[in-house]
Amino acid sequence: xxxxxxxxxxxxxxxxxxxxxxxxxxxxxxxxxxxxxxxxxxxxxxxxxxxxxxxxxxxxxxxxxxxxxxxxxxxxxxxxxxxxxxxxxxxxxxxxxxxxxxxxxxxxxxxxxxxxxxxxxxxxxxxxxxxxxxxxxxxxxxxxxxxxxxxxxxxxxxxxxxxxxxxxxxxxxxxxxxxxxxxxxxxxxxxxxxxxxxxxxxxxxxxxxxxxxxxxxxxxxxxxxxxxxxxxxxxxxxxxxxxxxxxxxxxxxxxxxxxxxxxxxxxxxxxxxxxxxxxxxxxxxxxxxxxxxxxxxxxxxxxxxxxxxxxxxxxxxxxxxxxxxxxxxxxxxxxxxxxxxxxxxxxxxxxxxxxxxxxxxxxxxxxxxxxxxxxxxxxxxxxxxxxxxxxxxxxxxxxxxxxxxxxxxxxxxxxxxxxxxxxxxxxxxxxxxxxxxxxxxxxxxxxxxxxxxxxxxxxxxxxxxxxxxxxxxxxxxxxxxxxxxxxxxxxxxxxxxxxxxxxxxxxxxxxxxxxxxxxxxxxxxxxxxxxxxxxxxxxxxxxxxxxxxxxxxxxxxxxxxxxxxxxxxxxxxxxxxxxxxxxxxxxxxxxxxxxxxxxxxxxxxxxxxxxxxxxxxxxxxxxxxxxxxxxxxxxxxxxxxxxxxxxxxxxxxxxxxxxxxxxxxxxxxxxxxxxxxxxxxx
Numbered sequence: 001x002x003x004x005x006x007x008x009x010x011x012x013x014x015x016x017x018x019x020x021x022x023x024x025x026x027x028x029x030x031x032x033x034x035x036x037x038x039x040x041x042x043x044x045x046x047x048x049x050x051x052x053x054x055x056x057x058x059x060x061x062x063x064x065x066x067x068x069x070x071x072x073x074x075x076x077x078x079x080x081x082x083x084x085x086x087x088x089x090x091x092x093x094x095x096x097x098x099x100x101x102x103x104x105x106x107x108x109x110x111x112x113x114x115x116x117x118x119x120x121x122x123x124x125x126x127x128x129x130x131x132x133x134x135x136x137x138x139x140x141x142x143x144x145x146x147x148x149x150x151x152x153x154x155x156x157x158x159x160x161x162x163x164x165x166x167x168x169x170x171x172x173x174x175x176x177x178x179x180x181x182x183x184x185x186x187x188x189x190x191x192x193x194x195x196x197x198x199x200x201x202x203x204x205x206x207x208x209x210x211x212x213x214x215x216x217x218x219x220x221x222x223x224x225x226x227x228x229x230x231x232x233x234x235x236x237x238x239x240x241x242x243x244x245x246x247x248x249x250x251x252x253x254x255x256x257x258x259x260x261x262x263x264x265x266x267x268x269x270x271x272x273x274x275x276x277x278x279x280x281x282x283x284x285x286x287x288x289x290x291x292x293x294x295x296x297x298x299x300x301x302x303x304x305x306x307x308x309x310x311x312x313x314x315x316x317x318x319x320x321x322x323x324x325x326x327x328x329x330x331x332x333x334x335x336x337x338x339x340x341x342x343x344x345x346x347x348x349x350x351x352x353x354x355x356x357x358x359x360x361x362x363x364x365x366x367x368x369x370x371x372x373x374x375x376x377x378x379x380x381x382x383x384x385x386x387x388x389x390x391x392x393x394x395x396x397x398x399x400x401x402x403x404x405x406x407x408x409x410x411x412x413x414x415x416x417x418x419x420x421x422x423x424x425x426x427x428x429x430x431x432x433x434x435x436x437x438x439x440x441x442x443x444x445x446x447x448x449x450x451x452x453x454x455x456x457x458x459x460x461x462x463x464x465x466x467x468x469x470x471x472x473x474x475x476x477x478x479x480x481x482x483x484x485x486x487x488x489x490x491x492x493x494x495x496x497x498x499x500x501x502x503x504x505x506x507x508x509x510x511x512x513x514x515x516x517x518x519x520x521x522x523x524x525x526x527x528x529x530x531x532x533x534x535x536x537x538x539x540x541x542x543x544x545x546x547x548x549x550x551x552x553x554x555x556x557x558x559x560x561x562x563x564x565x566x567x568x569x570x571x572x573x574x575x576x577x578x579x580x581x582x583x584x585x586x587x588x589x590x591x592x593x594x595x596x597x598x599x600x601x602x603x604x605x606x607x608x609x610x611x612x613x614x615x616x617x618x619x620x621x622x623x624x625x626x627x628x629x630x631x632x633x634x635x636x637x638x639x640x641x642x643x644x645x646x647x648x649x650x651x652x653x654x655x656x657x658x659x660x661x662x663x664x665x666x667x668x669x670x671x672x673x674x675x676x677x678x679x680x681x682x
Contacts (some may be wrong), residue, residue: 026561047399049507052371055090058082065392066094066375075379077105079112080389081291083372086303097261097378099271105378107291110247111260112376113277114294115354118248118287121233121297123164123338124312124322125221128236130160130318134224137161140366140380147189154200160220162203163213165326165335166499169201170210171430175681176615177211178357179278182250184614188229191280195682206491207335208426211284218283222481229283229566240244240310241296241607246289248280248347260288263358265380274380277356285356291374294363298372301350302365322350322367331471331482332495336625339365340498343588344391344478353386357610362386369398393587400590405473408451415470416447419483422510423492423502431675441510443502445492455457518671522599524664525592527657532585581649584640588661591633597669598626616681627677634665 048057077095081088093105129135135144140157142149150158154169162168174576176195186194197212218229225232230248230433235326240245247253252260262273279286296307301322306311313321324341327334333341339350342612347366353378354361360383361376373393377385423443443457451466464472464481472481480495490504507513568636605619612620641662644655672678 015542026288048396048397048492052084052089052369052397058090058486059092061396064093065123065389067383069377069382069388070095073273073379073381073385075382075385076264076271076381077109077110077261078377078385079105079110079257079291080373080375081107081295081298082297082374083295083302085370088292088299091292091295093291094420098273099264101275105261109245109259109290111256111290112361112378113263113355113356113359114287114289114376115285115359116211116214117294117352117354117361117363117374118283120338120352120363121220121237121248121287122214122221122283124237125233126160126164126217127313127317127321127337129221129224131314134221135160137164140392141220144223146223148193148409150196151199156202156204158199158203160217161325161337163210163217163640164337164644166207166209166213167204167335168210168213169199169203169205170197170208170212171200171432172208172210172427172434173197173212173429173432174434175612177280178613179280180614182276184585185250185280186280187600188215188282189220189573192216192219194370200430201426204326205254206426206501207326207499208501211281215281221283227306236374237297237312240312241293241300241307241609243289243293246287246293248282248287249429250282251276252284252288256288257371259290261378263356263380264376265358274358277358285354291376294374295372298363298374300483302367302372303368310496328491328493328501329484330497332480332493333498335498342496342498343480345394345398347394347398351390355383357613360386362390364390364397400478405465406467408511409469411469412466414453415466415483418452418485418490419453420445420447421490422505424505425502427500427677431676433681435676442505443492444512475640514671514674517667518599521664521668521671522596525596528585528589528592529596531657532589570656580643580647584644584649585658587640588637588665591630591637592661594626594630594633595665598623598630601626622679624677624679624681627672629667631669631672631678635670637662637665
């Protein structure tokens with residue numbers, strides 16, 4: 001917003017509107033579980049003197065932390081389960097599943113929507129088929145797709161191992177990942193064929209979290225097993241694990257629907273109950289479950305695939321699933337099969353987050369401690385609550401030892417000049433209008449002192465200090481950041497988010513440059529819309545005044561006479577000489593008005609961005625048509641600019657101004673192309 005610190009003006013309002021557009025579109029991508037940077041509690045709890053040994057002490061600890069979260073973050077209810085060494089250690093519900101009815105949350109009976117924690121069941125199902133020899137984790141996934149195929153964009157094919165580690169190389173898309181009602185849900189295979197994201201990098205290079213990839217893996221489970229995905233999971237996971245209150249079905253079966261928690265938003269001091277979220281990419285995020293059911297799943301993975309007398313995976317397969325299978329860099333945590341790694345308080349964690357619009361969840365395993373934690377919240381406002389709880393839990397039961405930061409290495413200034421700048425996540429759209437989201441999702445790295453950097457995203461900033469060349473440690477925190485030069489570029493890797501990486505943005509791609517260019521274009525559009533009509537009015541007044549003066553001639557006798565009327569030929573020539581300049585400006589004026597209308601209309605279209613999660617709206621399609629009309633008119637205006645110089649329309653100043661307006665329309669067209677706003681949205 002620093003561009004607009006001048007007094008309130010039309011330019012400032014335009015710039016604010018443009019930034020509002022990209023801020024609104026940023027919510028288009030419902031990640032259903034992309035990892036946030038772990039939030040640190042404002043007041044860390046003191047470490048437990050006895051460790052995690054007493055369920056009553058754990059109850060006291062969780063009562064305090066979760067009660068504060070529900071009150072401070074306006075969350076109606078939460079559910080939590082903790083397992084340890086082969087048994088359910090603690091489970092409890094907090095707050096309300098239904099506020100109006102006063103229905104409390106029960107860890108044993110209340111179902112929560114767990115978002116992308118659902119993916120862990122998809123990945124486990126894939127590993128079951130792999131150990132049975134029905135799929136090869138390293139074979140081309142097209143081998144298992146019967147109704148459509150992924151394009152051979154790169155020489156290397158996409159494999160199930162790539163899907164399991166989020167390294168397939170897909171761009172990210174959010175449009176159409178939800179349906180308005182469960183009856184609007186498309187068959188999974190049909191949706192996957194129609195909404196295939198572009199392949200934007202070779203597989204196995206960098207992580208980029210992908211809901212599409214997880215849904216594709218679930219579809220392969222269907223194709224190979226011959227069972228609908230929900231039915232396969234029920235028979236091969238829920239039944240052996242005794243998960244009687246869990247389902248992927250949408251809507252939730254009647255036998256479970258009465259126990260499903262409502263999802264809430266909090267606005268203007270009031271809680272609002274929202275409709276059931278119909279997730280189109282079901283294997284990636286449609287599961288509903290109780291905390292105690294999820295506890296059974298955690299126990300099975302902590303016990304090498306065994307739960308009681310049942311087994312969902314062979315021991316070797318379970319070990320393979322928990323082992324690191326990919327990392328963007330050996331200096332930061334990486335990906336197991338499905339789980340992602342985190343290193344917190346000197347503990348190796350295998351985790352997965354889960355976010356819908358209304359529910360926020362987190363599952364974390366500490367394999368060395370044989371401990372698992374699951375928590376879920378039923379409010380849109382609870383986005384940071386799960387990671388906050390996890391960090392509080394670790395600080396209380398597995399506190400990190402005090403460490404001394406080593407002295408900074410030499411040569412920081414040279415490295416900092418390469419590092420500082422803007423970065424975009426690999427979790428983004430490259431080929432669709434959703435690319436606009438990066439304008440409000442840019443991470444900025446700047447030098448703030450000797451060996452120190454500030455890393456800012458949105459309204460969050462944390463500082464890091466260099467501990468070894470290219471490796472930085474958070475000041476007063478645990479976050480680790482690694483920078484890796486690659487050719488002429490730079491990659492930034494944040495330890496807590498191994499499911500995606502960040503790449504440095506060239507100066508001409510930086511959001512500031514694009515916003516500034518669009519603002520300049522709009523200023524020229526407004527100058528044409530304001531100055532040309534004003535000039536027309538002034539010229540008309542002047543001509544009329546001159547006509548009156550010239551018309552009042554005097555004959556030889558001193559009698560005033562009227563001026564002779566021009567001949568028909570003179571009139572035709574005069575009209576012809578003024579017709580082309582008038583049409584030229586008229587055409588440019590229409591285009592300028594259309595472009596300003598397009599920007600304001602785009603703001604209107606995106607004023608309710610949640611609608612776009614259900615698919616492309618008719619209003620958005622209309623605006624894409626306006627963008628095509630703008631391009632066509634731009635060609636005409638550029639031609640008119642050339643004709644204006646050839647025909648010497650207006651004064652030199654008038655021709656220069658018209659040419660600048662034409663160049664502004666060209667620049668605006670380039671922005672439409674750059675942000676994928678031409679063609680038809682998909």
